[in-house]
Amino acid sequence: MKSATPKVLHEISGRSLVGHVVAAARELDPADLVVVVGHAREKVVAHLGEIDSDAHTAVQEQQLGTGHAVRMGLEALGGSPSGTVVVVCGDTPLLTGATLTALAATHSADGNACTVLTAEVPDSTGYGRIVRDPQTQAVTAIVEHKDASEAQRAIREINSGVFAFDGELLADALGKVRTDNSQGEEYLTDVLGILREAGHRVGASVAADHREILGINNRVQLAEARRLLNARLLEQAMLSGVSIIDPQSTFVDVTVTFGQDAIVHPGTQLLGTTHIAADAEVGPNTRLTDTKVGIGARVDNTVAVQAEIGAAASVGPFAYLRPGTKLGVKSKIGAYVEAKNASIGEGSKVPHLSYVGDATIGDYTNIGAASVFVNYDGEAKHHTTIGSHCRTGSDNMFVAPVTVGDGAYTAAGSVITKDVPAGSLAVARGQQRNIEGWVARKRPGSAAAQAAQAASSEANSES
DSSP states (O other), X not given: OOXXXXXXXXXXXXXXXXXXXXXHHHTTOOSOOEEEEOTTHHHHHXXXXXXXXXXXXXXXXXXXXXXXXXXXXXXXXXXXXOSEEEEOOTTOTTOOHHHHHHHHHHHHHHTOSEEEEEEEOSOOTTSOEEEEOTTTOOEEEEEOGGGOOHHHHTOOEEEEEEEEEEHHHHHHHHTTOOOOSTTOOOOTTHXXXXXXXXXXXXXXXXXXXXXGGOOOOSHXXXXXXXXXXXXXXXXXXXXXXXXXXXXXXXXXOTTOEEOTTOEEOSSOEEETTOEEOTTOEEOSSOEEESOEEOTTOEEOSEEEESOEEOTTOEEOSSEEEOXXXXXXXXXXXXXXXXXXXXXXOTTOEEEESOEEEEEEXXXXXXXXXXXXXXXXXXXXXXXXXXXXXOEEOTTOEEEXXXXXXXXXXXXXXXXXXXXXXXXXXEOOSXXXXXXXXXXXXHSXXXXXXXXXXXXXXXXXXHO
């Protein structure tokens, strides 16, 4: 990956690569889940603690092959577990729980000692080929591409690196794996031959979609996996009743949820635990992270993080909702408005060019254009409260902490530094003073002076 980040911690669609694999494995409801860690294990172990605290870890101090890694995993479970052991790779984020469930079911139904997850691919170049017994369809060998005959290279069924084993037979066979190969490593695939020589059956379960087994080894493959997973997620959403206007320009995380008849416009990213409720409309050009959008709300050209948007509310265009913002039913955040840690009541509006930070606004209040809630004194944040049914003028500054009572008005251009009683009109601005002839004296010969002179001459001629 050419990265300081361990490969399995690179993310697509809201989860790390290993996070996707762990989530798929959890769908099997395993008695134990063990992740074998080696390179940069401190980071990987810390990450696993965040995403699945019940997962065990086994340390592979030296990377001595896939068989050795599985042996370390079994040792973490006491060495010889009974029942079925499923082995998956940590860099296959497209693998689904349904495919693993089918693998385990085939393994049990066929009475196999080992069952290989395979896939039929359009081009099998470079992959290990699955060789089957023509009569029983049992797997007789996995032949690497470089070792395959011409006939074997024509086989399109390949090894995924995912297996189901009888636990006790696996433990015994791993003790017999040799290291007399070019890499001096313990290969897990050697277990298949050992089991067959002992008279046990090795079978296969074919993945429904060969793309599920794709592993990630570089950022090109990472981007391709992201594209495939995103397409899968959008397809699931559309089949459940969501309108995705342009899937090619829409991106969602695996933890995003939708209500029926939600609409997502082009250029939209829905991330984290974002939920778009029924009949809500989001986008275009919108990025929502961990945000709840209520029934029938409309969000246009907006960035929101950890915000709650009430039912039938309207947001945007070009709005920014920062953490802690809560919009009530039928409320409005308009063009070029930023809000942070603000509760805005039912039917209240902040229509234009304003900043609302650390504030509570009651119901059915209108905040005038170009208003600023002055919440920071250089050391601490302070709170502003605006009551219900208030009308605040344009270009107001509310210097927190300050309260404007219910039904109060504030005049345009006011700097509100004191509490305003309910039902009052607050005027906090200097009186206007006009200095006649200032332009002619201070800017003689300027375009402004000439325009003023022309206007004066015209007024005198009319009089």
